[in-house]
Amino acid sequence: MFGLIGHLTNLEHAQSVARDLGYPEYGSQGLDFWCSAPPFVVEDIKVTSATGQVIEGRYVESCFLPEMLATRRIKAATRKILNAMAHAQKLDINITALGGFSSIIFENFKLEQIRRIRNLELDFHRFTTGNTHTAYIICQQVEQAAPQYGIDLSKATVAVCGATGDIGSAVCRWLSQHTGVKDLLLVARNRERLDNLKDEIGMGQIMGLEEALPQADVVVWVASMPKGIDIDPSKLKQTCLMVDGGYPKNIGSQFSHPGIHVLKGGIVEHTLDIDWRIMHIVAMDVPARQLFACFAESMLLEFEKWHTNFSWGRNQITLEKMEKIGAASVKHGFRPLLTT
Ligand code: NDP
Known part of the structure:
Protein backbone atom coordinates (compact mmCIF):
# COMPACT_ATOMS: atom_id res chain seq x y z
CA MET A 1 0.00 0.00 0.00
CA THR A 132 13.28 12.92 -7.62
CA HIS A 133 10.13 12.38 -9.67
CA THR A 134 9.10 16.03 -9.20
CA ALA A 135 12.48 17.25 -10.50
CA TYR A 136 12.31 14.80 -13.43
CA ILE A 137 8.80 15.95 -14.39
CA ILE A 138 9.71 19.66 -14.17
CA CYS A 139 12.69 19.03 -16.49
CA GLN A 140 10.42 17.16 -18.91
CA GLN A 141 7.99 20.08 -18.84
CA VAL A 142 10.83 22.48 -19.70
CA GLU A 143 12.21 20.24 -22.46
CA GLN A 144 8.85 19.47 -24.05
CA ALA A 145 7.05 22.82 -23.62
CA ALA A 146 9.89 25.18 -24.63
CA PRO A 147 9.90 24.13 -28.34
CA GLN A 148 6.08 24.54 -28.42
CA TYR A 149 6.66 28.25 -27.79
CA GLY A 150 9.57 28.59 -30.21
CA ILE A 151 12.25 28.48 -27.48
CA ASP A 152 15.40 26.58 -28.49
CA LEU A 153 16.88 25.42 -25.19
CA SER A 154 20.40 25.15 -26.59
CA LYS A 155 20.25 28.95 -27.11
CA ALA A 156 18.11 29.73 -24.05
CA THR A 157 18.79 31.33 -20.69
CA VAL A 158 16.97 29.49 -17.91
CA ALA A 159 16.49 31.04 -14.47
CA VAL A 160 15.90 28.69 -11.54
CA CYS A 161 14.34 30.38 -8.52
CA GLY A 162 15.10 28.12 -5.55
CA ALA A 163 18.17 26.76 -7.38
CA THR A 164 19.89 25.49 -4.23
CA GLY A 165 16.89 23.54 -2.99
CA ASP A 166 16.45 19.78 -3.27
CA ILE A 167 14.32 20.03 -6.42
CA GLY A 168 16.08 23.16 -7.76
CA SER A 169 19.58 21.67 -7.56
CA ALA A 170 18.39 18.49 -9.34
CA VAL A 171 16.78 20.62 -12.07
CA CYS A 172 20.07 22.57 -12.47
CA ARG A 173 22.05 19.31 -12.69
CA TRP A 174 19.71 17.91 -15.37
CA LEU A 175 19.47 21.11 -17.44
CA SER A 176 23.23 21.69 -17.41
CA GLN A 177 24.42 18.10 -17.95
CA HIS A 178 21.54 16.36 -19.69
CA THR A 179 19.59 18.96 -21.67
CA GLY A 180 22.35 21.45 -22.42
CA VAL A 181 20.98 24.98 -22.01
CA LYS A 182 22.99 28.07 -22.99
CA ASP A 183 22.99 29.68 -19.55
CA LEU A 184 21.57 29.11 -16.10
CA LEU A 185 20.68 31.94 -13.72
CA LEU A 186 20.86 30.67 -10.15
CA VAL A 187 18.47 32.45 -7.77
CA ALA A 188 18.17 31.88 -3.99
CA ARG A 189 19.16 33.82 -0.84
CA ASN A 190 22.05 31.92 0.76
CA ARG A 191 25.25 32.88 -1.09
CA GLU A 192 27.41 30.02 0.16
CA ARG A 193 24.98 27.38 -1.07
CA LEU A 194 24.74 29.19 -4.42
CA ASP A 195 28.55 29.21 -4.75
CA ASN A 196 28.69 25.49 -3.94
CA LEU A 197 26.01 24.71 -6.55
CA LYS A 198 27.76 26.76 -9.21
CA ASP A 199 31.04 24.93 -8.48
CA GLU A 200 29.27 21.57 -8.65
CA ILE A 201 27.46 22.08 -11.97
CA GLY A 202 30.32 24.05 -13.52
CA MET A 203 28.16 26.75 -15.07
CA GLY A 204 25.62 29.46 -14.31
CA GLN A 205 25.44 32.98 -12.95
CA ILE A 206 24.32 33.81 -9.44
CA MET A 207 21.90 36.71 -9.32
CA GLY A 208 18.84 38.19 -7.64
CA LEU A 209 15.35 37.62 -9.01
CA GLU A 210 14.88 41.21 -10.20
CA GLU A 211 18.03 40.97 -12.31
CA ALA A 212 17.35 37.42 -13.57
CA LEU A 213 13.73 37.73 -14.75
CA PRO A 214 14.27 40.17 -17.67
CA GLN A 215 17.04 37.91 -19.08
CA ALA A 216 15.25 34.57 -18.87
CA ASP A 217 13.59 32.69 -21.74
CA VAL A 218 12.46 30.08 -19.23
CA VAL A 219 11.91 30.47 -15.47
CA VAL A 220 11.64 27.41 -13.22
CA TRP A 221 10.03 28.30 -9.88
CA VAL A 222 10.90 25.91 -7.08
CA ALA A 223 11.41 28.20 -4.08
CA SER A 224 9.86 27.19 -0.76
CA MET A 225 7.80 30.33 -0.29
CA PRO A 226 4.72 30.12 1.96
CA LYS A 227 2.94 32.65 -0.30
CA GLY A 228 3.22 33.52 -4.02
CA ILE A 229 4.86 36.76 -5.17
CA ASP A 230 3.55 39.25 -7.73
CA ILE A 231 5.44 39.50 -11.02
CA ASP A 232 5.31 42.51 -13.33
CA PRO A 233 4.87 41.04 -16.87
CA SER A 234 6.52 44.11 -18.42
CA LYS A 235 9.79 42.99 -16.75
CA LEU A 236 9.74 39.63 -18.57
CA LYS A 237 10.92 38.73 -22.07
CA GLN A 238 8.18 38.92 -24.71
CA THR A 239 8.29 35.15 -25.04
CA CYS A 240 8.79 33.52 -21.67
CA LEU A 241 7.91 30.05 -20.39
CA MET A 242 7.42 29.85 -16.63
CA VAL A 243 7.12 26.47 -14.93
CA ASP A 244 5.84 27.02 -11.40
CA GLY A 245 6.53 23.94 -9.28
CA GLY A 246 5.91 25.62 -5.93
CA TYR A 247 3.22 24.44 -3.53
CA PRO A 248 1.77 26.90 -2.67
CA LYS A 249 2.51 28.41 -6.08
CA ASN A 250 5.52 30.78 -6.25
CA ILE A 251 3.76 33.11 -8.70
CA GLY A 252 0.96 35.08 -7.10
CA SER A 253 -0.15 36.88 -10.31
CA GLN A 254 -2.32 35.79 -13.24
CA PHE A 255 -1.06 36.61 -16.75
CA SER A 256 -3.06 37.39 -19.86
CA HIS A 257 -0.03 38.45 -21.89
CA PRO A 258 0.15 36.48 -25.20
CA GLY A 259 3.88 35.72 -24.93
CA ILE A 260 3.96 34.63 -21.29
CA HIS A 261 3.16 30.99 -20.76
CA VAL A 262 2.73 29.65 -17.24
CA LEU A 263 2.72 25.89 -16.70
CA LYS A 264 1.77 24.25 -13.42
CA GLY A 265 5.08 22.63 -12.58
CA GLY A 266 5.63 19.20 -11.05
CA ILE A 267 2.19 17.99 -12.14
CA VAL A 268 1.61 14.72 -13.97
CA ASN A 315 20.62 17.73 -2.64
CA GLN A 316 21.34 14.03 -3.24
CA ILE A 317 19.22 13.60 -6.39
CA THR A 318 21.35 12.13 -9.17
CA LEU A 319 20.67 12.05 -12.90
CA GLU A 320 20.67 8.23 -12.71
CA LYS A 321 17.87 8.26 -10.12
CA MET A 322 15.91 10.78 -12.18
CA GLU A 323 16.23 8.53 -15.23
CA LYS A 324 15.21 5.46 -13.20
CA ILE A 325 12.05 7.02 -11.73
CA GLY A 326 11.34 8.64 -15.12
CA ALA A 327 11.35 5.25 -16.85
CA ALA A 328 8.94 3.88 -14.21
CA SER A 329 6.74 6.97 -14.67
CA VAL A 330 6.43 6.38 -18.42
CA LYS A 331 5.89 2.62 -17.95
CA HIS A 332 2.96 3.11 -15.55
CA GLY A 333 1.23 5.76 -17.66
CA PHE A 334 2.18 9.12 -16.15
CA ARG A 335 3.16 12.06 -18.36
CA PRO A 336 4.13 15.66 -17.62
CA LEU A 337 1.39 18.30 -17.78
CA LEU A 338 2.02 20.43 -20.88
CA THR A 339 -1.15 22.52 -21.19
CA THR A 340 -1.21 26.01 -19.68
P1 NDP B 1 13.94 23.20 -0.42
O1 NDP B 1 13.64 23.70 0.96
O2 NDP B 1 14.88 22.08 -0.57
O3 NDP B 1 14.51 24.41 -1.30
C1 NDP B 1 13.88 25.64 -1.36
C2 NDP B 1 14.70 26.58 -2.21
O4 NDP B 1 14.02 27.84 -2.26
C3 NDP B 1 16.10 26.89 -1.69
O5 NDP B 1 16.97 27.09 -2.78
C4 NDP B 1 15.90 28.20 -0.92
O6 NDP B 1 17.17 28.86 -0.81
C5 NDP B 1 14.94 28.89 -1.90
N1 NDP B 1 14.14 29.98 -1.35
C6 NDP B 1 13.34 29.97 -0.27
N2 NDP B 1 12.72 31.16 -0.12
C7 NDP B 1 13.16 31.95 -1.15
C8 NDP B 1 12.91 33.29 -1.55
N3 NDP B 1 12.10 34.07 -0.84
N4 NDP B 1 13.52 33.77 -2.66
C9 NDP B 1 14.36 32.99 -3.39
N5 NDP B 1 14.65 31.71 -3.05
C10 NDP B 1 14.06 31.20 -1.95
O7 NDP B 1 12.50 22.89 -1.10
P2 NDP B 1 12.10 21.73 -2.14
O8 NDP B 1 13.08 21.73 -3.25
O9 NDP B 1 11.81 20.48 -1.42
O10 NDP B 1 10.65 22.28 -2.65
C11 NDP B 1 10.56 23.44 -3.46
C12 NDP B 1 9.09 23.77 -3.79
O11 NDP B 1 8.50 22.68 -4.50
C13 NDP B 1 8.19 23.99 -2.57
O12 NDP B 1 7.24 25.02 -2.85
C14 NDP B 1 7.44 22.67 -2.43
O13 NDP B 1 6.20 22.79 -1.75
C15 NDP B 1 7.26 22.30 -3.89
N6 NDP B 1 7.04 20.88 -4.11
C16 NDP B 1 6.23 20.51 -5.16
C17 NDP B 1 6.01 19.17 -5.43
C18 NDP B 1 5.13 18.69 -6.55
O14 NDP B 1 4.83 17.50 -6.59
N7 NDP B 1 4.73 19.55 -7.46
C19 NDP B 1 6.66 18.12 -4.62
C20 NDP B 1 7.51 18.62 -3.57
C21 NDP B 1 7.70 19.96 -3.35
P3 NDP B 1 17.43 30.06 0.25
O15 NDP B 1 16.81 29.63 1.55
O16 NDP B 1 18.91 30.21 0.27
O17 NDP B 1 16.75 31.25 -0.34
Missing part, protein backbone atom coordinates in the same frame (compact mmCIF):
# COMPACT_ATOMS: atom_id res chain seq x y z
CA PHE A 2 1.15 3.55 -0.78
CA GLY A 3 0.42 6.71 1.22
CA LEU A 4 0.27 10.43 0.56
CA ILE A 5 0.75 13.02 3.30
CA GLY A 6 -0.62 16.35 2.15
CA HIS A 7 -1.75 19.74 3.36
CA LEU A 8 -3.88 22.62 2.11
CA THR A 9 -2.45 25.86 0.74
CA ASN A 10 -3.69 28.37 3.35
CA LEU A 11 -6.19 28.93 6.16
CA GLU A 12 -8.90 30.24 3.84
CA HIS A 13 -8.53 27.15 1.67
CA ALA A 14 -8.76 24.87 4.74
CA GLN A 15 -11.91 26.65 5.93
CA SER A 16 -13.61 26.36 2.55
CA VAL A 17 -12.64 22.66 2.23
CA ALA A 18 -14.06 21.97 5.72
CA ARG A 19 -17.37 23.56 4.65
CA ASP A 20 -17.39 21.61 1.35
CA LEU A 21 -16.75 18.32 3.16
CA GLY A 22 -19.77 18.92 5.43
CA TYR A 23 -18.05 20.30 8.57
CA PRO A 24 -19.44 23.88 8.69
CA GLU A 25 -18.41 24.21 12.36
CA TYR A 26 -14.72 23.93 11.32
CA GLY A 27 -15.20 26.35 8.41
CA SER A 28 -15.02 29.36 10.72
CA GLN A 29 -12.16 28.14 12.91
CA GLY A 30 -8.88 30.06 12.97
CA LEU A 31 -5.25 28.90 12.90
CA ASP A 32 -5.29 27.73 16.56
CA PHE A 33 -7.84 25.06 15.66
CA TRP A 34 -5.65 23.70 12.84
CA CYS A 35 -2.60 23.79 15.13
CA SER A 36 -4.31 21.34 17.48
CA ALA A 37 -6.13 19.15 14.91
CA PRO A 38 -4.76 15.58 14.58
CA PRO A 39 -3.92 13.94 11.22
CA PHE A 40 -6.68 11.90 9.60
CA VAL A 41 -7.27 9.71 6.57
CA VAL A 42 -9.33 11.58 3.99
CA GLU A 43 -9.78 8.66 1.63
CA ASP A 44 -8.74 5.27 0.33
CA ILE A 45 -7.49 5.25 -3.26
CA LYS A 46 -7.10 2.66 -6.03
CA VAL A 47 -4.78 3.35 -8.95
CA THR A 48 -4.49 1.28 -12.12
CA SER A 49 -1.22 1.39 -14.05
CA ALA A 50 -1.06 1.53 -17.84
CA THR A 51 0.23 -2.06 -17.46
CA GLY A 52 -3.05 -3.10 -15.82
CA GLN A 53 -1.53 -3.52 -12.34
CA VAL A 54 -3.74 -2.16 -9.52
CA ILE A 55 -2.45 -0.73 -6.23
CA GLU A 56 -4.20 0.68 -3.17
CA GLY A 57 -3.31 3.71 -1.11
CA ARG A 58 -4.47 6.23 1.48
CA TYR A 59 -4.37 10.02 1.66
CA VAL A 60 -3.46 11.40 5.10
CA GLU A 61 -4.21 15.09 5.78
CA SER A 62 -1.60 16.44 8.19
CA CYS A 63 -3.61 19.63 9.05
CA PHE A 64 -0.39 21.65 8.56
CA LEU A 65 -0.91 25.11 7.02
CA PRO A 66 1.87 27.36 5.63
CA GLU A 67 0.67 30.18 7.94
CA MET A 68 2.11 28.14 10.84
CA LEU A 69 5.59 28.91 9.48
CA ALA A 70 4.77 32.54 8.66
CA THR A 71 3.59 33.05 12.29
CA ARG A 72 6.54 31.09 13.74
CA ARG A 73 4.38 28.27 15.16
CA ILE A 74 7.25 25.91 14.51
CA LYS A 75 6.36 23.39 17.20
CA ALA A 76 2.86 23.01 15.79
CA ALA A 77 4.24 22.69 12.24
CA THR A 78 6.78 20.00 13.17
CA ARG A 79 4.22 18.11 15.29
CA LYS A 80 1.82 18.03 12.30
CA ILE A 81 4.40 16.31 10.10
CA LEU A 82 5.67 13.82 12.69
CA ASN A 83 2.15 12.88 13.78
CA ALA A 84 1.06 12.38 10.15
CA MET A 85 4.12 10.15 9.55
CA ALA A 86 3.37 8.13 12.71
CA HIS A 87 -0.25 7.80 11.61
CA ALA A 88 0.80 6.49 8.16
CA GLN A 89 3.20 4.00 9.74
CA LYS A 90 0.56 2.76 12.19
CA LEU A 91 -1.71 2.12 9.20
CA ASP A 92 1.11 -0.14 7.94
CA ILE A 93 1.55 1.82 4.70
CA ASN A 94 4.67 0.59 2.89
CA ILE A 95 5.73 3.83 1.22
CA THR A 96 4.38 7.33 1.84
CA ALA A 97 5.18 10.59 0.03
CA LEU A 98 5.76 13.70 2.14
CA GLY A 99 3.93 16.21 -0.06
CA GLY A 100 4.52 19.99 -0.42
CA PHE A 101 6.00 21.55 2.74
CA SER A 102 6.04 18.25 4.69
CA SER A 103 9.52 17.25 3.54
CA ILE A 104 10.79 20.85 3.77
CA ILE A 105 9.76 21.01 7.43
CA PHE A 106 11.27 17.56 8.02
CA GLU A 107 14.63 18.71 6.64
CA ASN A 108 14.74 22.31 7.86
CA PHE A 109 13.92 21.38 11.44
CA LYS A 110 16.06 18.23 11.40
CA LEU A 111 13.19 15.95 12.34
CA GLU A 112 15.31 12.85 11.62
CA GLN A 113 16.62 13.41 15.17
CA ILE A 114 13.13 12.79 16.58
CA ARG A 115 12.48 9.17 15.72
CA ARG A 116 10.24 8.33 18.65
CA ILE A 117 6.60 9.47 18.52
CA ARG A 118 4.92 8.29 21.73
CA ASN A 119 5.26 4.46 21.61
CA LEU A 120 6.25 4.33 17.94
CA GLU A 121 9.74 4.34 16.42
CA LEU A 122 9.52 5.99 12.99
CA ASP A 123 10.99 3.90 10.18
CA PHE A 124 12.25 6.46 7.66
CA HIS A 125 12.56 3.81 4.94
CA ARG A 126 8.78 3.96 4.66
CA PHE A 127 8.83 7.59 3.48
CA THR A 128 9.96 9.46 0.38
CA THR A 129 10.02 13.17 -0.36
CA GLY A 130 8.93 12.46 -3.95
CA ASN A 131 11.42 15.10 -5.08
CA GLU A 269 -1.36 13.42 -15.90
CA HIS A 270 -2.28 9.76 -15.57
CA THR A 271 -3.49 7.75 -18.55
CA LEU A 272 -6.47 6.37 -16.62
CA ASP A 273 -8.97 8.05 -14.29
CA ILE A 274 -8.40 7.86 -10.53
CA ASP A 275 -11.59 7.84 -8.44
CA TRP A 276 -10.69 10.23 -5.60
CA ARG A 277 -11.75 13.52 -4.00
CA ILE A 278 -8.40 14.91 -3.02
CA MET A 279 -7.39 16.43 -6.36
CA HIS A 280 -10.81 18.14 -6.53
CA ILE A 281 -10.03 19.62 -3.12
CA VAL A 282 -6.73 21.11 -4.30
CA ALA A 283 -8.50 22.41 -7.45
CA MET A 284 -6.61 20.46 -10.11
CA ASP A 285 -8.01 21.30 -13.58
CA VAL A 286 -8.66 17.62 -14.38
CA PRO A 287 -8.89 16.08 -10.89
CA ALA A 288 -9.40 12.47 -12.04
CA ARG A 289 -6.16 12.47 -14.03
CA GLN A 290 -3.83 15.18 -12.67
CA LEU A 291 -1.74 14.96 -9.51
CA PHE A 292 1.45 16.13 -7.86
CA ALA A 293 4.55 14.34 -9.12
CA CYS A 294 5.68 13.69 -5.53
CA PHE A 295 2.47 11.77 -4.83
CA ALA A 296 2.95 9.86 -8.08
CA GLU A 297 6.44 8.88 -6.83
CA SER A 298 4.99 6.89 -3.93
CA MET A 299 2.61 5.19 -6.40
CA LEU A 300 5.57 4.31 -8.65
CA LEU A 301 7.54 2.90 -5.71
CA GLU A 302 4.51 0.76 -4.81
CA PHE A 303 3.97 -0.40 -8.43
CA GLU A 304 7.63 -1.39 -8.66
CA LYS A 305 7.75 -2.72 -5.05
CA TRP A 306 10.73 -0.43 -4.36
CA HIS A 307 9.73 -0.03 -0.72
CA THR A 308 12.50 2.34 0.26
CA ASN A 309 13.03 6.07 0.82
CA PHE A 310 13.97 6.60 -2.83
CA SER A 311 14.18 10.40 -2.36
CA TRP A 312 15.64 11.36 1.00
CA GLY A 313 17.92 13.98 2.54
CA ARG A 314 18.83 17.14 0.68
